Amino acid sequence: MKNAISLSFLMVLFLLLHGCARSPYLVARETRFTDSSWLGLSSKMVVDSALTSDGQSLYFGSARGTAYRVDGTSGDEIWRREVNGSVTSNVLVHEGRVFLGTSSGECLALEVATGKILWKHEVTGEVLGSPMVLDGNNVLFGANNGYFYALEISSGQRVWQYKGILPNRITIRAVSTPMKKDGRVYVGFNDGTIAALNSKDGTEVWKKRLEGKSRFPDVVAPILMTNGRVLVAQFQGRMHALMRNGAPIWSLEQGGASAASLLMGDVLFVPGEQGKIFAVDPRSGAKKWEIEAKGSSNWSGLSKSDSFLLASSFEGFVHVIDPQEGKEVWRYNLGAPVLGPAIALGDRIWLLTRKGTLFGLEKR
Numbered sequence: 001m002k003n004a005i006s007l008s009f010l011m012v013l014f015l016l017l018h019g020c021a022r023s024p025y026l027v028a029r030e031t032r033f034t035d036s037s038w039l040g041l042s043s044k045m046v047v048d049s050a051l052t053s054d055g056q057s058l059y060f061g062s063a064r065g066t067a068y069r070v071d072g073t074s075g076d077e078i079w080r081r082e083v084n085g086s087v088t089s090n091v092l093v094h095e096g097r098v099f100l101g102t103s104s105g106e107c108l109a110l111e112v113a114t115g116k117i118l119w120k121h122e123v124t125g126e127v128l129g130s131p132m133v134l135d136g137n138n139v140l141f142g143a144n145n146g147y148f149y150a151l152e153i154s155s156g157q158r159v160w161q162y163k164g165i166l167p168n169r170i171t172i173r174a175v176s177t178p179m180k181k182d183g184r185v186y187v188g189f190n191d192g193t194i195a196a197l198n199s200k201d202g203t204e205v206w207k208k209r210l211e212g213k214s215r216f217p218d219v220v221a222p223i224l225m226t227n228g229r230v231l232v233a234q235f236q237g238r239m240h241a242l243m244r245n246g247a248p249i250w251s252l253e254q255g256g257a258s259a260a261s262l263l264m265g266d267v268l269f270v271p272g273e274q275g276k277i278f279a280v281d282p283r284s285g286a287k288k289w290e291i292e293a294k295g296s297s298n299w300s301g302l303s304k305s306d307s308f309l310l311a312s313s314f315e316g317f318v319h320v321i322d323p324q325e326g327k328e329v330w331r332y333n334l335g336a337p338v339l340g341p342a343i344a345l346g347d348r349i350w351l352l353t354r355k356g357t358l359f360g361l362e363k364r
Contacts, residue, residue: 007034007324023330024308024320025349029075029360033068049100049300050146050340051352052130054093054112055079058343060352061087066098069115070344075360081115083108089141090130090340097153099139101127107151114197119156123149128187129175130222134199142175148187151201160202174258179221179230182246186230188219194232196246208246214256222260226282229269233261239270241285248283254278260341262302262309264323269309271299277311279326289326293319295333301341305349306363312338318361320353336358 049061057078059071063086068106069078074287085104092099097118098110107121125145132140138150138159146166167190176188185199192212196205210217214236224231229249236256241249243311255273262269275296279288296313303310308329309321314337320330336353342361343350349361 016045023331024306024364025330025361027332027359028348028362029358031070031075031358031360033062033356033358034223049087050090051343051350051358052091052093052340053343053345053350055345058345058350058352058358059091059092059093059098060339061089061091061100062356063087065102067098067110067115069098069112070358071322072186072350073348075350075358078274079115081110081117083117089127092131092133092139094133094153097140099131099145101131101141103127105143107131107149107156109139109153109156109314121149121151121156121158125148126173128173129220130177131182132178132185133319134180140178140185142178142187144173144175146189148197148202158309162187162195162202162204164193164195165191167191172216172218172220172258174218174220174235176219177260179223179225181225184242186223186225186232188223188232188301190218192217192219192234192237194219194223194230194242194246196244206246208242210234210238210240211248211251216256220258224261224263225269226263226268231282232263233257233270236273239280239285241282252278252280252285252287257299259299259301262341264302264304264309267323269302269323271302271311273297275299275313277302277309277321277326279323291321291326291328293317293321293328293331295331300338303341303343305342305344310349312340312351314338316353318342332361 044210061067067081085102088103109118125143129142146164171190178187195207216236218235221233233239239252257271259271268280270278275293278290298314309323311319318332336355351359
């Protein structure tokens with residue numbers, strides 16, 4: 001009996017080790033950030049600020065009002081800066097400045113080297129989504145009051161603003177990341193509308209209400225453009241491809257997600273509901289394949305590393321997918337919701353969880 005138990009144990013151990021050997025990545029670094037000596041608070045350490053990068057460092061913000069810069073090689077903290085309110089936007093780095101927004105309605109510019117606050121501009125609403133540089137002079141912020149604000153990069157003074165329509169219903173607490181191209185900026189709103197604006201003065205070029213009868217047609221995922229097509233996804237409903245004048249080209253029923261779609265070569269990877277991901281031809285909207293990942297239902301980000309597609313979820317998983325075949329190669333359970341897509345820097349892939357834990361994965 002004892003020998004049978006020992007043999008069974010060895011067989012299980014062999015299978016586990018054999019499975020680990022086939023894993024393409026290994027967790028090489030795990031750092032837990034917290035704003036308090038009481039670790040119980042770290043369970044809501046990070047809220048809406050996904051992990052971002054400038055190609056060298058990593059940036060994110062906390063629910064307790066701290067912005068972080070972290071070394072992109074070691075994962076060590078470089079600086080932290082206290083701000084007023086939770087950091088509710090993603091972080092943008094541009095020419096020596098760090099831009100972010102807070103729940104108290106402040107748009108901020110910090111110095112990259114030190115984290116020193118260079119200027120702040122107050123608006124009436126939570127600043128959400130991701131700031132975006134319009135040109136060499138202005139940066140665009142979006143708030144949950146339906147406004148987009150263009151501010152001077154140097155001073156924070158308001159250059160222009162544009163207001164969308166707030167629907168008379170519960171909406172998704174998110175703001176889409178705009179997209180700029182050829183003197184236009186494309187912005188989305190919670191009533192399912194997308195607008196094309198003149199990037200210099202914010203004047204409206206055109207506005208279009210997307211088709212669909214879902215309960216939440218909110219445009220909260222980042223807007224993309226490829227091959228002259230504007231790609232817009234609703235939180236529930238469809239992915240739409242529009243011409244630059246707003247005319248529809250194709251639409252795809254994908255169920256909806258708040259994560260951004262990802263372009264890899266001539267393939268568009270679209271996150272859908274209930275753990276689905278679609279590989280789509282961006283010119284026609286035709287599906288190449290679809291996968292339904294086990295363990296995940298709500299996607300937080302898609303990214304590329306080596307030859308793999310990485311899909312992170314609010315259920316705490318990172319799925320490694322073969323983008324050619326649409327088959328899962330491996331998956332990792334990080335134990336807490338993953339915020340934003342995985343970020344590849346050097347030999348490591350970085351992921352941030354809502355509990356404030358930063359994971360560094362290395363290729364085996």
